[in-house]
Amino acid sequence: MExxxxxxxxxxxxxxxxxxxxxxxxxxxxxxxxxxxxKKITVEWSAPLTEEEIRNVLESINYPAE
Ligand SMILES: [Cu+2]
Incomplete structure (x- = not known):
């Protein structure tokens, strides 16, 4: 996924x-x-990692995604 x-x-x-x-x-x-x-980041990833987990990490490092 990207x-x-x-x-x-x-x-x-x-x-x-x-x-x-x-x-x-x-x-x-x-x-x-x-x-x-x-102000954009392009992420390419594969399952079982989910978009939600990526968003959670971004939030936890204080760079929440829109
Ligand atoms: Cu900076």
Whole structure:
């Protein structure tokens, strides 16, 4: 699965890097790409990981997705 998450709290490349680091640690995540200017993160993942779990992690690191 692949999805683009809009994350309003992204303000610079460091934010993108922290999100990348955290999400990359999740089992099932294949790739994480980010764009600081657009405040968007593209995540590619496979089951059993779910979109909800990804959203929960984003929330827990204080970068909730819209
Ligand atoms: Cu930042």
């Amino acid at each position: 999805k683009i998450f809009k994350i309003p709290k992204i303000s610079c490349g460091h934010c993108v890097n922290s999100i990348k680091n955290e999400l990359s640690e999740l089992a099932g995540v294949q790739s994480v790409k980010g764009n600081a200017e657009l």
